[in-house]
Amino acid sequence: MFRWSHSWRGAVAAAAVASVTVGLASPALAEPSTSVSYRAQASVTRFGGSAFDTCSAPSQAAMAAWGSSPYRAIGVYVGGVNRTCKQPALTKGWVSAVSGRWQLLPIYKGLQAPCGGKPTDQKITPSAAASQGRSEADRATASVSALGMINGSAIYYDMENYATTNAACRTTVLTFLSAWTKELHRLGYVSGVYENLNLGARDLANVYTSASYARPDALWIARYDANSSLTGWAGIADSRWAVHQRAKQYRAEVRQTYGGVTNGIDIDLLFSHIFETPMTARIYVGG
Numbered sequence: 001m002f003r004w005s006h007s008w009r010g011a012v013a014a015a016a017v018a019s020v021t022v023g024l025a026s027p028a029l030a031e032p033s034t035s036v037s038y039r040a041q042a043s044v045t046r047f048g049g050s051a052f053d054t055c056s057a058p059s060q061a062a063m064a065a066w067g068s069s070p071y072r073a074i075g076v077y078v079g080g081v082n083r084t085c086k087q088p089a090l091t092k093g094w095v096s097a098v099s100g101r102w103q104l105l106p107i108y109k110g111l112q113a114p115c116g117g118k119p120t121d122q123k124i125t126p127s128a129a130a131s132q133g134r135s136e137a138d139r140a141t142a143s144v145s146a147l148g149m150i151n152g153s154a155i156y157y158d159m160e161n162y163a164t165t166n167a168a169c170r171t172t173v174l175t176f177l178s179a180w181t182k183e184l185h186r187l188g189y190v191s192g193v194y195e196n197l198n199l200g201a202r203d204l205a206n207v208y209t210s211a212s213y214a215r216p217d218a219l220w221i222a223r224y225d226a227n228s229s230l231t232g233w234a235g236i237a238d239s240r241w242a243v244h245q246r247a248k249q250y251r252a253e254v255r256q257t258y259g260g261v262t263n264g265i266d267i268d269l270l271f272s273h274i275f276e277t278p279m280t281a282r283i284y285v286g287g
Contacts, residue, residue, distance in 0.1 A: 041151035048244060048271035051075060051105065052256075054263055055085035063098045073103035073209040075268075079143035080109035082121045082160070092148040098139025105270075106149060107194070108140040109158040111176070115169035116162025116199075126172040133179030141187050142196075155184060156220055161199035170203055177204070178213040185214075194220040194249075197233060205236040220247035220270070244271040 053075030055086045058066070063074075076090055077083050095104065111132055112121040124132055140155050157180055162172055181191035195201040195214040201221045219241045221233060230246045231238045247270035255264050 045279060049073070049269070051103075051268050051270060052265040053105070053107070053268075054265055055083070055089055057090040057094065058261075059089050059203040060094060060097050062261045062263065063102065065261040066263070067101060067259065069256070069258040072101070073105060073270075074098075074129060075105040075107050075156075077158075078106045078108055078147060078149075079140060079154070082117065083109045083110055090147070092146065095148045099121055104149065106140070106144050106153055106155045107158055108136070108143070108155055109160075110136040111174045112141070112160055113169055113200075115166045116161045116173075120162075126168065126175050129172045129175040130179040134183040136176075137180045137183035137187065137189075141184070141189055144189075151188050152190070154190035154218060154263035156194045156218075158162045158194050159200055161196050163204055173200070174203060174207060174213050177216065181214040183214050190218065192215040192218040192220060192247075194222070194247075197221045197223040197235070201233075202235040205240050208240050218245045218247065220268075222249045222252075224250060224252050226250055230271060232270060241244070246271060 050071055051073040052069075052071045052094055055077075057074070057076045077085065077087060078090075098104070111124045112118075114123045114126060117123065136157070139157075140157075143157060145151070145191075146151060149230065157177065159173065159177065162169060162173060177193055180193075184191040193201075193204060193216075201219060204216065204219060208215060219236075221236075223233070228248060228250050230248055247268055249266055249268045251267040253264060255262055257263075
């Protein structure tokens with residue numbers, strides 16, 4: 001998701017607004033919208049706005065210095081066999097210390113497509129895609145729990161670029177991510193997926209109403225065009241993930257300084273989701 005960990009990367013949101021009630025988006029046929037009741041501080045689930053992330057979580061001191069920044073959320077890699085950067089600062093104590101000021105977005109970089117990622121990445125086994133997707137969801141939620149993040153959080157799977165013209169590989173990825181979504185729902189979490197707009201995200205959009213694949217609750221794309229718009233994504237209709245369920249990473253490897261501390265970051269815009277119950281469409285766009 002991060003360019004220094006690979007060619008595509010990610011981040012997520014900040015900027016508090018009030019909660020609103022809107023019409024219910026149609027659920028995926030294969031997997032209705034999760035009925036989790038999200039707690040007030042569940043990571044980013046009720047939050048939208050601008051955010052940043054880095055490959056390694058900054059120190060507590062650096063996070064305090066960046067309190068003067070326009071950001072109030074940070075994407076953090078909570079685990080995964082293909083997580084590139086070490087995370088010496090990312091501990092339960094760090095989460096407790098920074099979560100009062102910052103919203104935290106859990107990112108998990110596990111197995112990658114058999115026709116994508118880096119050559120050294122551990123890959124999905126096509127014949128075991130569903131079971132591996134479930135196992136990765138189990139590991140991701142265990143990592144989030146160990147860090148003290150609240151049940152009900154959105155967890156984003158970082159699926160790096162892959163050859164979308166390879167039909168067998170595409171099916172493997174969709175099967176894997178469908179199982180990821182179903183297992184997160186079973187465990188009481190929101191399912192998110194991060195993919196490049198041109199190299200994966202459109203595959204998810206193409207099966208949006210499929211009865212064969214469970215739809216993730218939120219889609220986070222990488223498209224480095226300096227345009228923060230959450231609509232007008234080429235190949236993905238605005239009606240897809242329309243109810244505060246989109247995030248976009250639109251600038252990458254930007255160096256910024258706040259409070260005397262310089263970080264190399266990615267910049268994103270996110271409107272977060274989601275339904276408290278399938279019958280009520282109370283969507284939170286703020287803290």
